[in-house]
Amino acid sequence: MTSTSTPTSTTTGTPTGKVHLTPEQLRAFGEELDAIRQRVIADLGEDDAAYIRDIVATQRKLEVAGRALMYLPPAWPLAVAALSLSKILDNMEIGHNVMHGQYDWMGDPGLSSRMYEWDNVCPSEQWKYSHNYIHHTFTNILGKDRDIGYGVLRMDEGQEWHPYYLGNPLYAFLLMVFFEWGVAMHDLEVENIVSGTRKLEENKALHAGIMRKVKRQALKDYVVFPALTGPLFPLTLAGNAAANLVRNVWAFNIIFCGHFPAGAETFTQEECLDTVDADGKPEESRGHWYYRQVLGSANISGGPLLHLLSGNLSHQIEHHLFPDLPARRYPEIAPEIRDLCARYGLEYTTGPLHRQLFSVAKKICRLALPTRRTSTDGEPAQGPVTEPIAA
Numbered sequence: 001m002t003s004t005s006t007p008t009s010t011t012t013g014t015p016t017g018k019v020h021l022t023p024e025q026l027r028a029f030g031e032e033l034d035a036i037r038q039r040v041i042a043d044l045g046e047d048d049a050a051y052i053r054d055i056v057a058t059q060r061k062l063e064v065a066g067r068a069l070m071y072l073p074p075a076w077p078l079a080v081a082a083l084s085l086s087k088i089l090d091n092m093e094i095g096h097n098v099m100h101g102q103y104d105w106m107g108d109p110g111l112s113s114r115m116y117e118w119d120n121v122c123p124s125e126q127w128k129y130s131h132n133y134i135h136h137t138f139t140n141i142l143g144k145d146r147d148i149g150y151g152v153l154r155m156d157e158g159q160e161w162h163p164y165y166l167g168n169p170l171y172a173f174l175l176m177v178f179f180e181w182g183v184a185m186h187d188l189e190v191e192n193i194v195s196g197t198r199k200l201e202e203n204k205a206l207h208a209g210i211m212r213k214v215k216r217q218a219l220k221d222y223v224v225f226p227a228l229t230g231p232l233f234p235l236t237l238a239g240n241a242a243a244n245l246v247r248n249v250w251a252f253n254i255i256f257c258g259h260f261p262a263g264a265e266t267f268t269q270e271e272c273l274d275t276v277d278a279d280g281k282p283e284e285s286r287g288h289w290y291y292r293q294v295l296g297s298a299n300i301s302g303g304p305l306l307h308l309l310s311g312n313l314s315h316q317i318e319h320h321l322f323p324d325l326p327a328r329r330y331p332e333i334a335p336e337i338r339d340l341c342a343r344y345g346l347e348y349t350t351g352p353l354h355r356q357l358f359s360v361a362k363k364i365c366r367l368a369l370p371t372r373r374t375s376t377d378g379e380p381a382q383g384p385v386t387e388p389i390a391a
Contacts (some may be wrong), residue, residue: 019346021287021291021346023274023285025344026274026285026288026291029287029344030285030289033321033340036337040333048329055093055094056110062082062086062089063082063083066081066083066239067079069082070229071229080239080243084246085309086243087119087247089309091118091119091311092251092254092311093308094311095120095124096118098112098113099116099118101113101324103326125209126184130186130187131147134146134147140266140292140296141266141268141269141272142266142267146186148259152175153172154368155363157371158266165367168368172364175252176252176253179251221241254310254313257353257356257360258313258314259316261349262362262363263298264298272288290321294317294348296320297317298356299348299350300316300350301314301351302314302352302353307330312330313327317349318330318333321337
């Protein structure tokens with residue numbers, strides 16, 4: 001075990017409350033986390049392969065049951081429940097994790113991150129760029145991680161306030177209801193087109209992929225399967241829409257509880273440049289990247305069913321640390337990560353789902369209003385903070 005000295009809590013610029021580690025501590029912290037990752041990789045085997053294959057089999061059975069029960073009007077609630085669970089498993093425990101490359105080591109084409117396509121209107125290739133690369137590389141860095149607010153919401157005081165954000169609660173509700181569509185539109189950077197920082201022509205390469213996937217999903221859920229039930233078309237259409245709604249609401253809440261409750265920190269680009277490369281160019285060290293993942297994430301405490309249906313994103317801290325490790329391993333290493341954070345004086349944010357949901361909702365409503373400056377005597381000063389997002 002690497003020994004550590006007491007972490008410093010000094011900050012530069014505007015105080016954030018973050019515990020700051022020395023370069024030596026960051027290096028040691030990174031080495032300990034690298035060791036955990038390598039140990040899990042060395043232990044991957046048949047149990048992990050059997051697990052994901054069992055989950056895929058369960059998801060398929062639920063989908064078949066849901067589709068079949070649509071032919072029995074009295075069983076409509078059961079049909080919606082089965083189809084909802086199928087879509088949740090496909091998106092959370094299978095699609096999200098497979099597309100992170102968590103099961104590429106198996107050599108199974110059906111579980112390959114390069115070939116997998118999920119039940120979602122967002123094309124997998126575009127999602128992997130915006131999520132696997134942009135979000136996981138620049139997690140919670142203002143001006144770099146577009147998942148902070150998804151281009152729609154104000155989720156941090158570092159985002160400049162303007163009257164548009166008075167609608168924060170409404171926008172959050174609409175994003176939750178239409179979450180898969182919001183994810184599909186994410187790469188188009190509509191907010192940057194509106195602001196003039198991105199040209200419409202830059203999106204042309206994305207249009208074909210999005211439209212192809214949208215047509216496929218719309219035909220499947222809203223035309224083909226309803227049509228197969230004949231006179232029950234309206235009931236089946238409503239059932240498919242309800243299942244998509246359940247999946248959207250669940251995914252939105254799990255993701256927001258892992259990123260935006262009280263205790264999840266954001267960072268400026270400048271404070272992430274803690275070292276220099278061989279050419280003397282500022283860059284972020286591996287240890288600081290790990291440090292940022294811990295402080296910028298939050299877990300959701302709960303039982304095995306919650307972890308399964310969340311795709312183990314209830315262990316968002318462990319996922320951000322090790323996005324390419326099979327998510328089923330996160331509960332196993334979570335106590336070790338928590339102890340490691342305690343030794344380095346880092347906050348390990350976690351809480352039950354209801355508490356994290358309340359915290360997120362409170363933040364959404366609070367940031368709809370201007371953030372007031374604090375005067376030197378500790379009393380609120382007049383006027384909103386207008387500090388711009390880092391370029």
